[in-house]
Amino acid sequence: MKACFIGLGYIGLPTAIIAADSGVEIVGVDVNPKVVEKVNNAELHIVEPGLDKLLKKEVGAGKLRATSTPEPANAFFVVVPTPFKGDHEPDVSYVESATRSVIPVLKEGDLFVIESTSPVGTTEAMAEIIFAERPELKGKIHIAYCPERVLPGNIIYELVHNDRVIGGLDEASTEHAKSFYGRFVKGELFATNSRTAEMCKLTENSSRDVQIAFANELSLICDKVGINVWELIKLANRHPRVNILRPGAGVGGHCIAVDPYFIVSAYPEEAKMIAQARATNNYKSEWCSEKVINAILKFELANGRKPVVALMGLAFKPDIDDLRESPAMHIAEAVAAAGTGADLRVVEPNITSHHRFELSDMNEAFDAADIVVMLTAHTPFKSLPQDVDGKTVLDFCGVFQN
Ligand SMILES: NC(=O)c1ccc[n+]([C@@H]2O[C@H](COP(=O)([O-])OP(=O)(O)OC[C@H]3O[C@@H](n4cnc5c(N)ncnc54)[C@H](O)[C@@H]3O)[C@@H](O)[C@H]2O)c1
Incomplete structure (x- = not known):
C-alpha cells in the first residue's frame, strides 16, 4: 500500500507520519520546497509534541519521504488550506490545484480523499474536474471526503483515537476509505455521503463558535453589570x-x-x-x-x-x-x-x-x-x-x- 499526502502542514504531515507508522509507504507532497527539504531531513517545521521523534523514525526507516509533485500511489489525500477570500467566501483554489496535480497519476482502483475543510459539494465538484480530464476513470476510482477534527497539541493521540466521519461519493468509495483509515484509527469510523461529511465538519466548528459567542456575550454583559x-x-x-x-x-x-x-x-x-x-x-x-x-x-x-x-x-x-x-x-x-x-x-x-x-x-x-x-x-x-x-x-x- 502506497499513499500520497498532498499538503504537509499542521494536519497533513502528522497524518502522513501516523499512516507511515501503520505500515503504509508514504510520499508527502508540498508546493513549499522548504517543507519538502525539512521533511526529508527529518526536521519538523510545525510545533507538535512528540511528532519529531515519530518523523525521525519514519523517515529513517524509509517509510516516509517528501517531494514536490505527486507520484503514482494507491491512495491520495488532499490536506491543503481552505482559507476564505473576498467577503468571507471559501477559497477552494488550493483544493482544486491539489486535485489537478494528482489527475495525471491516477489509475483504476485508486482512492482519492479530500480532508481539507470544504464547502458542501466540493467533493462532487473535484470529481467532476477529475472525470472531465480522465473520463475513462469514471466508476473506476473511489472518491470520498473525510474531515479532520484533531486538536493541535494533542494530534498524535487524537489522530488515532478520535471517531471519524467518512463520506464517499458512493458506498464502495466510503468502504474503501474506511478500510484505509481503519489501518491506524482506533476510534469509530462512521459512514455517510460526501455532502453530509462536508457539512458535519462545518457544523462542528459552527457549533463551537456559537457556544463561545454565548460565553463572550455574557462576558460583555457581566463587565457592564x-x-x-x-x-x-x-x-x-x-x-x-x-x-x-x-x-x-x-x-x-x-x-x-x-x-x-x-x-x-x-x-x-x-x-x-x-x-x-x-x-x-x-x-x-x-x-x-x-x-x-x-x-x-x-x-x-x-x-x-x-x-x-x-x-x-x-x-x-x-x-x-x-x-x-x-x-x-x-x-x-x-x-x-x-x-x-x-x-x-x-x-x-x-x-x-x-x-x-x-x-x-x-x-x-x-x-x-x-x-x-x-x-x-x-x-x-x-x-x-x-x-x-x-x-x-x-x-x-x-x-x-x-
Ligand atoms: N490546523 C488545524 O487544526 C485543522 C484542524 C482540522 C482541519 N483542518 C483543515 O485541514 C486543512 C489543512 O490545514 P493545515 O492547518 O494543515 O494547513 P497548513 O497551512 O498548515 O498546511 C497546508 C500545506 O499545504 C501546502 N500546499 C498548498 N497548496 C498545495 C498544493 N496545491 N499541493 C501541495 N501542497 C500544497 C502548503 O505549502 C502547506 O504546507 C485545511 O482545510 C484546514 O481547515 C485544520
Whole structure:
C-alpha cells in the first residue's frame, strides 16, 4: 500500500507520519520546497509534541519521504488550506490545484480523499474536474471526503483515537476509505455521503463558535453589570444540564474563525445565528482592544507618564505557536496602531521571533509592566503572581481563574 499526502502542514504531515507508522509507504507532497527539504531531513517545521521523534523514525526507516509533485500511489489525500477570500467566501483554489496535480497519476482502483475543510459539494465538484480530464476513470476510482477534527497539541493521540466521519461519493468509495483509515484509527469510523461529511465538519466548528459567542456575550454583559463572568459561568454550570464554555479575547485559528463563513456565505438567509456568532466573537476582540487603550489613557492621566504594557500571548489559543486569525494578534496590532505612546512589551513563549513585534521575555515584561493584558491562556502565564500592587491586570482569557 502506497499513499500520497498532498499538503504537509499542521494536519497533513502528522497524518502522513501516523499512516507511515501503520505500515503504509508514504510520499508527502508540498508546493513549499522548504517543507519538502525539512521533511526529508527529518526536521519538523510545525510545533507538535512528540511528532519529531515519530518523523525521525519514519523517515529513517524509509517509510516516509517528501517531494514536490505527486507520484503514482494507491491512495491520495488532499490536506491543503481552505482559507476564505473576498467577503468571507471559501477559497477552494488550493483544493482544486491539489486535485489537478494528482489527475495525471491516477489509475483504476485508486482512492482519492479530500480532508481539507470544504464547502458542501466540493467533493462532487473535484470529481467532476477529475472525470472531465480522465473520463475513462469514471466508476473506476473511489472518491470520498473525510474531515479532520484533531486538536493541535494533542494530534498524535487524537489522530488515532478520535471517531471519524467518512463520506464517499458512493458506498464502495466510503468502504474503501474506511478500510484505509481503519489501518491506524482506533476510534469509530462512521459512514455517510460526501455532502453530509462536508457539512458535519462545518457544523462542528459552527457549533463551537456559537457556544463561545454565548460565553463572550455574557462576558460583555457581566463587565457592564460588575459581575465576575468566570464565577457566574462556574455557578451556572453546576446545573446538571448547563455547560457554558469560557469567554476569551475572541475566536481565532484556521478552523472555528473560518469554517462558519462557509455556511454563512452559501446560505445567508438561513444562517442567521451562525453569522451573529461570528460577529459577536469578532466584536469581542474589538472590545478588548478598546479596554486596553482606555486603560493606557487612564494610567497616563493618573500617573503623568506613559505606562509599560505587557501583552501576554499572540497565539490563537493556549500552548501553541499558531497565530492564524488570532484575536490576540489582532488586539496587539490594534493597540500598537492606536499610537498611545505606551511602551508595549509583547510576549509569546511559543515562537522565537515575529516579523511585526519584537518579543520580550515573559518574566521581564511582567515585572516591568504597569498594565498586564492576558490575551492567550498559555500555561507558563499561570505561574505569574496574580495580585501585584500597582499593576492593572486585564485578564481576558481567564489565566488567573480556575
Ligand atoms: N490546523 C488545524 O487544526 C485543522 C484542524 C482540522 C482541519 N483542518 C483543515 O485541514 C486543512 C489543512 O490545514 P493545515 O492547518 O494543515 O494547513 P497548513 O497551512 O498548515 O498546511 C497546508 C500545506 O499545504 C501546502 N500546499 C498548498 N497548496 C498545495 C498544493 N496545491 N499541493 C501541495 N501542497 C500544497 C502548503 O505549502 C502547506 O504546507 C485545511 O482545510 C484546514 O481547515 C485544520
